[in-house]
Structures are given as structure tokens and as C-alpha cells.
Amino acid sequence: MEARSENVTWHAGAVERGRRSDATGGGGATVWLTGLPASGKSTIAVALEAALLDRRRAAYLLDGDNLRHGINGDLGFSVEDRAENVRRTGEVACLFADAGVVALVSLVSPYEADRSRVRELHAARELPFIEVFVDTPLEECERRDPKGLFARARAGELTGMTGIDDPYEAPRSPDLHLRPLEQSVEKSVGLLLARL
Numbered sequence: 001m002e003a004r005s006e007n008v009t010w011h012a013g014a015v016e017r018g019r020r021s022d023a024t025g026g027g028g029a030t031v032w033l034t035g036l037p038a039s040g041k042s043t044i045a046v047a048l049e050a051a052l053l054d055r056r057r058a059a060y061l062l063d064g065d066n067l068r069h070g071i072n073g074d075l076g077f078s079v080e081d082r083a084e085n086v087r088r089t090g091e092v093a094c095l096f097a098d099a100g101v102v103a104l105v106s107l108v109s110p111y112e113a114d115r116s117r118v119r120e121l122h123a124a125r126e127l128p129f130i131e132v133f134v135d136t137p138l139e140e141c142e143r144r145d146p147k148g149l150f151a152r153a154r155a156g157e158l159t160g161m162t163g164i165d166d167p168y169e170a171p172r173s174p175d176l177h178l179r180p181l182e183q184s185v186e187k188s189v190g191l192l193l194a195r196l
């Protein structure tokens with residue numbers, strides 16, 4: 001879904017992006033962690049947020065479930081609603097990045113086209129965007145199943161579950177490819193800090 005507001009004009013502020021970056025400890029960016037449900041995206045993002053704040057860098061976690069409690073609370077899990085979920089989250093991440101904050105997005109975002117649109121949005125605004133594929137095999141995600149969603153999907157109680165009856169389109173060329181079964185959270189955070 002595309003934004004279609006009419007009769008609006010972007011109101012430019014008087015503060016340059018560099019000035020905001022100076023105030024927040026560094027340039028803003030979006031780190032977009034994508035992967036199957038229960039792949040470890042949020043665990044890595046939480047640890048990265050803490051590591052950035054320890055280094056006096058402004059950072060904020062935009063977790064998919066948390067966003068569905070508020071700004072994306074009116075969306076379901078249809079293809080169209082998933083696309084809108086990604087679009088809205090991408091717009092918010094751009095605002096954070098422009099403000100000099102590192103936006104840490106932990107979102108399944110299963111479709112490549114939706115993630116590409118968010119990357120293009122950042123490029124158009126000249127904001128850094130790092131797509132991170134948290135690559136955990138489906139079998140391991142099902143074994144973890146912290147919310148019981150995979151079990152419900154396998155039992156036929158839940159439809160549209162990514163990885164079961166809804167596809168997950170893995171990034172073909174992510175900026176960073178993490179494998180939680182082979183790398184500790186600390187190692188993953190180290191790789192992300194080096195990339196930033």
C-alpha cells in the first residue's frame with residue numbers, strides 16, 4: 001500500500017542532519033533484521049541496542065510485535081497487511097535514522113519486494129540501511145517456538161504462519177548474513193558493530 005495523502009508539503013526544519021548526528025553520538029542508520037519467527041532477530045537486536053548505548057550511540061529497538069501493539073495494531077497478516085506493516089516500519093525507521101539514531105528493526109518481513117522498497121526509501125533519503133539475514137533453520141525455529149505459534153500452525157489452528165503455509169523469501173544478497181546456530185549473540189553483535 002502506498003501513501004496517498006493529498007495537499008501536503010514536506011516542511012523542512014532548520015537543523016542539518018550532521019548537527020543531529022553530533023548530538024546523538026554518530027550518524028543514524030537502520031539495521032533491518034529479517035528472518036523466520038523465532039530465528040533470534042529480537043535477541044540480537046536487544047543486545048545490539050545495549051552495546052550501542054554503552055558506546056554512547058543513540059539507538060532504539062523497533063520490534064515487530066511491539067509495533068503491532070500500537071502503530072501497526074490495526075494490521076493483520078494478509079499479504080497486503082504485511083506489506084503495510086513493513087512500509088510503516090520503514091518510514092518510522094527513516095525518521096529515527098534521520099534524527100541520528102540507529103533504528104534496530106526486528107521484523108520477519110517475509111517478502112523480498114517489501115524489504116527492497118524500504119531499502120529504496122532509505123537510499124532516496126540518503127540514509128544508511130543494513131539488511132541483516134538472521135538465518136536459523138525452520139526446524140530450530142519450530143523447536144524454540146516461544147509463542148507456540150508453530151505448534152498451533154502445525155495443528156491447523158493458525159493459518160498464514162511464515163515458514164509453514166506462508167512463504168519466507170530469504171534475502172539473496174543481505175548486507176550481513178548471521179547464523180545463530182554457528183555464532184553466539186556476542187559474536188553477532190560484534191559483526192554488526194563492525195559493520196556500523
